[in-house]
Amino acid sequence: MIPGALDIVAIGDAIVDVIATAEDSFLQAHGLTKGSMQLLTPEQADALYAAMGPAREISGGSAANSMAGVAALGLNAGFIGQVADDQLGDIFAHDMKSLGVRFETPPIGDGPPTGRCLIIVTPDAQRTMNTCPGASHELTPQRLDEQMIRSASITFLEGYLWGPERPRHAMLRAAQMAHEAERTVAFTLSESLCIPGRKEGVLGMIEGGMIDVLFANEDEALLLAGAGDLDSAIAKLSPLVSTLIVTRGPAGALGMEAGHRVEVPAAHVEKVVDTTGAGDLFAAGFLAARCRARPLQRCLEAGSQAAAEVISHFGARPEANLKDLVRL
Template identity: 30%
Template sequence: MNKKLEICGIGNGLIDLQYEVTDNDLKHLNLKKSQMKIVSESEQKELLEYLKDKPCHISSGGSAANSLIAFSKFGGKAGYKTVLGKDEFGEFYSKEFEELGIELSADFIEEYPTGTCVVLITPDSERTMMTCLGATGQFNVNHIDEDLIKKSQLLYTEGYKLSSEASAEAVIKSVEIAKKNDIKVAVTFSDIFITENFRDNLELVVNKSDFVFCNEQEAISFTETTNVDDAVNALKQIVPNFAVTLGQKGSLIYWNKEIIKIPAIDVKAIDTTGAGDMFAAGILYGIVKGLSMEKAGRLASYSAGRVVSQFGARLKEDHIKIKNQIVDD
């Protein structure tokens, strides 16, 4: 059957607020570098007050959202389910998705503001994130858009959505709807914070997934191993296909019972925000378009490499041009 959409994403609807900071700023704020922390509205206000004199870059975001934005810029057809606040940030988010040609299925609620993710970039290009979920944290089974799922070839979701029981229940139910309708499922672990604190919820989704995305640390944490080789072997017993990103060492993709090694491209890293999301976009594009996994991996690796060489989670280069160079090679 011909589906209207190639991918339906379920994820957080966040406004990314990006700042360049120093290690001393992190120390002053008592933050652990490179990790994501969930904060309250009052904590986020305090943080923004501290940062008010620094330049800020604003964009619509959320992990799965960033992947689907890149996916659509490669030429894919996507829909996205999320919850936003009835406020200026919610309007900004909705307008941007409309401009990008992504079918946005958003519930706008008055009781909570649109979620924000403050991304702090240190001189070593690492990113530390403080997320106030706001409206998007209220996602529950009443917000499931069954029609959006059913008209897609693949459902893609993020580990971050599993950090509350109501949200996790909605994601798990959405995955069940997908599986009942022969729709493929892919999930990204998102962060070691998720594998360490919400493992049970993550396992329920992973066990029904056709493809999993994780980095080296997340793979080791989830499989409770001590090195990436053991983690990869453990993942082979759990999920049919997966990709493990290894930073400057490239990535390992397990596809159709074979390991494919994809080298990283040589770039000077400026900001690692969005590297994993960009990588996932390339692989997802390859899966739904029927590319060889070698080509999908090269598209993913090249795009992720290019995005870390600039500031911000969105690749500023022409996605179609990049895609065509790799796909036609």
């Protein structure tokens, strides 16, 4: 092992989540589609934030949430993502480091502010996400920490960062670095990548052998594969990667590996409060178990258990002791 080596390093959006509760009527009044994710300009974000009720702020971003979970499970985690030299950038850096996640990407002094995601949680626990990516989409290949990537057993790439050209090139370079060091590359889809004009590039990357472990929810798998049912989507996608993982919400999750299919039920939750971060923590549990060389079924169970914890409270970061809950 390289001194200071990591179990997992993630590359993704460096975002601060601003979470507030609201009735369905608030979504209707502001033209928001429940459960969706849309991108906002800084001006649009300012207007929506002004209309929101009391909110709590916590560092977020899909892959960053996953690394918070990995660290909570006792593994060595790192994160690469771009913030600005501003108050939200300071909050993000402080939060990551306080959780035990190695974060050393220097802030940028010029350009857009640190990204934020305005999350509206309705009484049915659905979250509607409104993201202003800001500085996070300014990540370039030159700002990657090559030693961190080459030292990590797994490099985890976030789909939300794939769209813009500069961070897309950064992720492709990171995957190349990881494979040169004979490390595993994992990738999590976002629904925005599955629309025409984007999914072709994602499929090209996957078909080119750059991804070893692919995470998707059921809708994303169907959209990416252009399939009408889940079995058809799995038949198309699973031969392209070593491990395909599909999360299905209350229906549990499944994994395909070497032609072998494993399904697990969703872990029990007394009450679903907020589904923000469910997929992020599933990935955290799964990858942490994989780093501990657990079999596919146990990896899926660990993901389900970690996801169950985060949907039992507001926010996308774990609050309970994940080590006690998951027990890797």
